Amino acid sequence: MDMSSFVRETPNHFSLPRRIARLGDLAYNLWWAWNPEALRLFARIDRTLWEQVYHNPVAFLRRVERRHLNAATNDRYFLESYDAVIYAFDQYMNEENTWFKRNYPQLTNQQIAYFSFEFGLHESLPVYAGGLGVLAGDHLKEASDLGLPLAGVGFYYTQGYFSQRITEDGWQETRNLYLNYEELPVVPLVHPEGGPLMVSVTLAGRKVFARILQIQVGRVPLFLLDTDVESNTLADRSLTARLYTSDQEVRISQEILLGIGGLRALRLLGYSPTVWHMNEGHSAFLTIQRLREYVAQGFSLEEAKERIRKTNIFTTHTPVPAGNDEFPLWMMDKYFSHVYNELKMDRDLFIDLGRNMQEWGETFSMPVLALRLSEKCNAVSELHGRVSRRMWHKLWADKKENDIPIFHITNGVHVGTWMARRWRLLFERYLGMDWMDNLDDPEMWMMIDSIPDAEIWAVRRHLKNKLVHYAIERARRHWVTGEAHPVQVVAGGVLLEPYSLTIGFARRFATYKRANLIMRDVDRLIRIITNADMPVQIIFAGKAHPADEPGKLLIQQVYRAVKDSRAGGRLVFLEDYDMNLARLLVQGVDVWMNTPRRPNEASGTSGMKAAMNGVLNFSVLDGWWREGFNGKNGWAIGEEKDYTDPNEQDERDAQSLYATLENEIIPLYYGSRAGDDIPHAWIERIKESMRTLIPQFSTRRMLKEYLQQAYLPAMEAAVQMEALPGEGKRSN
């Protein structure tokens, strides 16, 4: 069967006035997530409802009152914007001349499959936990912009990732969500004979089904699996309820479903990918399914492995051995012994594919499986490449460390998603209407010098105002519910104002990220931020994994400082860090601070989002910032140095952090202002930062590198293999 035999009609359950009926199509394509003019259409119809539905166009159109729609159809200005947005949307979707088609016309019938445990596309689709997911979401959006023939595969987590509240004494509480696909831009695929379109996998002898849901991300489809279907047992129905459970059996079941079930879903839909990209090791069981396919076609095991290797790509994101996914061998027997037989491999030979020697014994490791069966393996920054080669040296014991076949492609972020609309309008005026087509061209960014400082400063001030206003309104909302204690209202940011130097620190609360580094000397910190002539505000945000007790203690420690009345409400913790809050923060603060314990930050991406918005980075020389920092486009914390004693490292980094704040950052922000009250030297740094960092750390540059260094070689190998049928195939 091919995919055209499946029903994938966009549900049209909205009753919209005919003049603006295309809003229904628009709602079901996440193109709106990176086209702010499209989002503004919905907001203009009913701003209150737009906030209530958390910027979700499908929920919005289901609930909006007819009188608001009618008012819109009578508003000439609204209709003008509507027509312009629909025109741009149709142009984009029907574009025949994409970047990829122009450059690789002979490769347009190739297909790239991109597997990830999580995808962060928008705040209204909370099926992501953090950086890995947001990177995957940005990857899809950029693939769409460039016209790459790519399809994503992942999970529809019915309970999403939790929403966070902080109690009065600083303890993280979690609330589960329930995602209703009828209210989301998600289309459940339907079997031609009725009922959900499903795939199944065998899990320890029982058959488990998953339905397939589709999200359209511009020109790129994303297929999500969901086991919440009637044919499953109650326990299996909740298999895909949540991300990152610590239950190993649930984990291996999810990973079998993603790798094996995900591949089957693509086949069922008529895809035959020539490139298979695994974003982290969670999906590495797809290699096993690919082996089964080739062996069933009559290829020998060795031939099958060779073919798979040439067309698999594996991206590793984890710089610490403990962060890697692995399973005990008895569990592998439980879930895979039928596969050993099918592949005519004895147990030892099969386990060899992912065998990892640990001090406590042997395990089956997902990254080892992916590394062994992928010709192209990459880390996500230069330093992370070095760390990964050292970490996995044992798999290539005969090679020198520098010759370990793990290269790097440094991460990037999707400019359309993360850059504020105000900047885009400014760049249209000064860099040209087509600036987005050239956003990875360093030459074009030289023109940023032609923008008057006053215009840059006006955008910066606007964005900071917006953030402060948002925090205050949110604190007010909590206060009126009667659930918030006064101290939580202060901690939530009611005392923020838009004139002070404002620093943002938002990330997952894992201990290596050292959210408490700046608290090492609380008295000094309070002296710095409460200087009446040069006040500073610091906004913290971030979730700890629900099972991470040290992470939750870290939040509590930060919250204690936030509550300290000596800080005068200038230290703030904003609850429930997600893509919405991330967008407000990376656009609104003046300085983005990151303090990981080097070299644990594989790349980091939030600092890149900040750079896209004229926010200056102040970070440890780890991950991407080690490559981005040039001495003039932000500031470094600590030295580029390896420590053996973590306590010494923390102490030195903290001293460096305080000194740079006191002697460089704060004076530069408040000084350097002439009669016009514009800090010209600060803006010089902003221009240097945007000029050097935007072209380098966009997904535009990143996707082109993936294409050159990984996808094209795999496509070429696939074309060659097609021309040369394998030995085994002929003998079959």
Ligand SMILES: *Cc1c(COP(=O)(O)O)cnc(C)c1O
């Ligand atoms: C970008 C982003 C991240 C990743 O940021 P890091 O710099 O890697 O910590 C995490 N969470 C959200 C919501 C994001 O938008």
